[in-house]
Amino acid sequence: MSFTDHANNPFASLSPAVWRASTVVFDTFEDFVARKARQPDGYSYGITGTPTARGLEQRIATLENARHCVVTPSGQSALMTAVMGFVRGGDHLLVSDSCYGALKSFASNWLAKMGVDVEFYPPTIDAGIEQLIKPNTKMICLEAPGTVTMEMQDIQVITAIARQYGVMTMMDNTWASPLYFRPLDHGVDLSIEAATKLFGGHSDLLMGSISMNDSGYYDILRETQSILGQATSPEDCFLVQRGLETFELRLTQQSRTALQVAQWLEAQPQVQQVLFPALPSHPGHEIWRKQFTGNGCLFSIILQPASEAAFGAFFNALQHLPIGASWGGTHSLIAYYPASQQQSRAYSPTDQPIVRLAIGLEDPAWLIEDLQRALDGYAAFLG
Incomplete structure (x- = not known):
């Protein structure tokens, strides 16, 4: 609730409330039986968030020019959740060679052993990505610039080719942040931010975010968050909200x-x-x-x-x-x-x-x- 909503809120504050909860209770038997219908935006268990998390997600979505956002416990968990929500054994996954090292390790040491065809591609391949797409290519993972070596990728060219072949794209946008680049405006399906970094801004917390426009993707990612147990601390959500002020x-x-x-x-x-x-x-x-x-x-x-x-x-x-x-x-x-x-x-x-x-x-x-x-x-x- 905004601090300006004085008519409906007898306690108005400039600071968002911290809602802590693991268990959500229900008014009726029927509500409890139908609790899954409350997702993806509602509340059924603490893993998928409280109003504190929803307030932060709405704020990040606005920054990203997105309709939906899911926050996770770290930037790496956001990358993993984005991949795990959609990629299965037998799928082909393309990962930029300059992506965050932990994502590359997850792809090669875990996903590849679960039957995913993992392929690392040159970060500056741009239009050449078309030659790497296979009938079973599910997703392309991008990051611009690269984590350590700072290679740039032509995001618009790669996403245009991906859409042509029905391939999903996700991008780690932490370096530029939505202040300087909005991946969804350039055709990317999932925009990932390590909120640990610029959003939090004070080197005292871990968090990640996944922003998107597609409501079907949002449903899948909220369910993935629940299944993988990717809960975020309400106190950390509050701190990121505070960090976003500056x-x-x-x-x-x-x-x-x-x-x-x-x-x-x-x-x-x-x-x-x-x-x-x-x-x-x-x-x-x-x-x-x-x-x-x-x-x-x-x-x-x-x-x-x-x-x-x-x-x-x-x-x-x-x-x-x-x-x-x-x-x-x-x-x-x-x-x-x-x-x-x-x-x-x-x-x-x-x-x-x-x-x-x-x-x-x-x-x-x-x-x-x-x-x-x-x-x-x-x-x-x-x-």
Whole structure:
């Protein structure tokens, strides 16, 4: 209920209520017998949510320009729930090689062993995806840009081909968020967000969301949420709602700082390449410029070749930037991905180690000063 509904609500608050419940009770025998008919929007058991979850789902759906939304306990659970709701043994699943690593592991280590024909495709294949579609292709999993290596995908081209062949598409849109890209407006069937990141915004919770327009898909995903036990905490739903109050303000500032830091890094002699679609030097810049309206706050860099000791000197010289694998919160983070990780991929754009930066709300000059210290430490190991 909105805080403006004074006529129907004797207690009006600017803050949404937290409804905690596992068990839902029913007024009559007939209501209980017909409890499944309450889904997908109603309440029959705590797994599928309380009014606190529904309020958050409605808010995310509005951001995504979607009719429906299902929230789940993490970004990875949203990806898994989206796939498990529709893909079965005997189906063919196409997954971008630059997708989130846990989704790729789930596909290769679990789905493939359950009879799903899993195929990883080059992230920049674009129109070439048509050559990979089989009669049993059920879904294409996209992510733009890629989680670590930041490849761009032509979403409009891929979704147009998918629709032509009756293939579903889902996209991890966490990097751009619906502020800078709305997948459903570009033909994607399911838009996935790791609400852990920008929606929550404070590095203190885990959550994911799946948004869509098709009511049939919504029915299936609500049932999948129930069967897989993908319940979300009402307290976490409240925290994400609170995070959304400052979401646009935070991302606007973080995006601006990210571009400034990326441009500075591109000019440093110790840096071989900056992987950031918002830079004209990025191979996917034109796709980003045409289809996206802004840049996220996450990017990667490839340093000039050196020993692992050099990377140790780089990271150990940092005085302020914390080392961590997540991103999207108010604090900047930095992470390391060894060369072996890129070399094990089928279609990686590099075989070198990668340093990934997540930009928070700190002063850009403060971040640049810390990164300069790290680069100076790294330079001592260069020839």
